[in-house]
Amino acid sequence: MTYYHPGQEIETEIVAITDSYVFLDLNAKTEGVLDRHELEDDDGNISVKEGDRIKAYFVGAKDGEMQFTTKLTGEKADKSMLENAWKNKIPVEGRVEKEIKGGFEVRIGNSRAFCPFSQMGFRQKEEPSFFVGKTLNFIITEYKKEGKDILVSNRKIAEKEYEDDLVTLSQSLTEGSVVDATVTSLQKFGAFVDIQGFKALLPISEISRSRVENVSDILSEGQKITVKIIKADWENKKVSVSMKELQDNPWDSIADRYPVGKKFDGKISRISDFGIFVELEEGIEGLVHVSELDVEKGTNLKAKFNVGDNFSVVVKEVNVNKQRLSLRPASSVEQDKVTAKYLNSQDDSDGETYNPFAQLLKK
Numbered sequence: 001m002t003y004y005h006p007g008q009e010i011e012t013e014i015v016a017i018t019d020s021y022v023f024l025d026l027n028a029k030t031e032g033v034l035d036r037h038e039l040e041d042d043d044g045n046i047s048v049k050e051g052d053r054i055k056a057y058f059v060g061a062k063d064g065e066m067q068f069t070t071k072l073t074g075e076k077a078d079k080s081m082l083e084n085a086w087k088n089k090i091p092v093e094g095r096v097e098k099e100i101k102g103g104f105e106v107r108i109g110n111s112r113a114f115c116p117f118s119q120m121g122f123r124q125k126e127e128p129s130f131f132v133g134k135t136l137n138f139i140i141t142e143y144k145k146e147g148k149d150i151l152v153s154n155r156k157i158a159e160k161e162y163e164d165d166l167v168t169l170s171q172s173l174t175e176g177s178v179v180d181a182t183v184t185s186l187q188k189f190g191a192f193v194d195i196q197g198f199k200a201l202l203p204i205s206e207i208s209r210s211r212v213e214n215v216s217d218i219l220s221e222g223q224k225i226t227v228k229i230i231k232a233d234w235e236n237k238k239v240s241v242s243m244k245e246l247q248d249n250p251w252d253s254i255a256d257r258y259p260v261g262k263k264f265d266g267k268i269s270r271i272s273d274f275g276i277f278v279e280l281e282e283g284i285e286g287l288v289h290v291s292e293l294d295v296e297k298g299t300n301l302k303a304k305f306n307v308g309d310n311f312s313v314v315v316k317e318v319n320v321n322k323q324r325l326s327l328r329p330a331s332s333v334e335q336d337k338v339t340a341k342y343l344n345s346q347d348d349s350d351g352e353t354y355n356p357f358a359q360l361l362k363k
Contacts, residue, residue, distance in 0.1 A: 008058045012026065013053055021034065030066055033065045054070075073092075091139060096115070102117065111150060113150035119141075170232070177228070182222065201238070206243060266312070275287050284325070294329070314327065
């Protein structure tokens with residue numbers, strides 16, 4: 001028979017579940033026994049099934065049975081077992097009795113322990129009254145004076161569960177994965193989203209193919225979105241996601257839609273010292289360099305042009321790899337249509353009247 005020492009942690013397979021017990025495979029003639037209620041929720045539903053793997057702690061042998069626990073509760077929590085739980089970091093179950101100076105009084109079996117405010121809860125901050133009356137899991141961090149002085153932490157339990165969850169998440173949430181997320185907060189630089197309990201960053205540059213000035217124009221807290229994981233640094237617990245990556249890239253066919261030499265009407269989207277940017281469609285803008293503009297050197301472009309104004313251009317150059325369009329000013333498409341219509345009307349006349357302006361336009 002394999003020898004286990006009290007407090008030893010094992011990971012093994014569940015071989016059977018009855019109304020009272022869960023039996024564990026010990027690779028021996030005997031099986032380990034675990035109280036079923038430890039794995040039940042408030043409604044009596046059990047969270048595991050036969051064949052699942054589970055972590056448990058050896059408590060001791062009784063009546064020939066090898067007894068295990070996922071946490072120490074009730075009658076198991078005598079002084080010797082609490083000391084053993086402290087030495088071997090076995091979780092213990094305790095009831096938060098009341099708030100006292102600096103923290104909470106916690107009852108574990110027949111013993112009383114102290115949990116500081118800083119060691120209660122983990123990621124979500126709650127008022128002290130939220131915890132009073134609740135039965136929670138703790139780790140004993142100090143055990144002194146033969147159990148008369150016990151210090152416990154609920155936070156360390158939550159931290160361990162979080163770390164275990166991260167291991168599972170890191171195996172499924174890899175770069176390139178497409179997942180559902182919920183927006184939890186909006187920032188100037190983007191938004192934070194929740195993915196299966198993990199907080200990831202959605203940078204403002206990854207929200208849309210179009211330029212986004214204000215995150216709140218596109219997103220709101222609580223909104224459900226679909227994102228692609230573009231960076232996963234699980235060692236530092238940092239994950240970045242993108243909505244833009246799931247949108248069609250308008251630059252893929254840019255050369256066909258905006259051939260060099262062709263004229264288009266757009267709107268001024270940005271103004272800088274070196275030129276003006278003209279948006280031709282959502283997500284597509286090009287630069288008219290200041291050298292192409294009919295302005296004197298040193299002119300304040302923001303005083304001469306306005307964001308939102310119509311502006312007609314001719315495509316000078318298309319750089320698909322760098323996603324850049326070089327443009328130059330042009331008469332508007334509408335002006336060209338009016339001019340063409342006027343010239344055609346002159347061609348249809350009987351030629352008796354000489355119009356020098358029309359002749360000039362024809363040149």
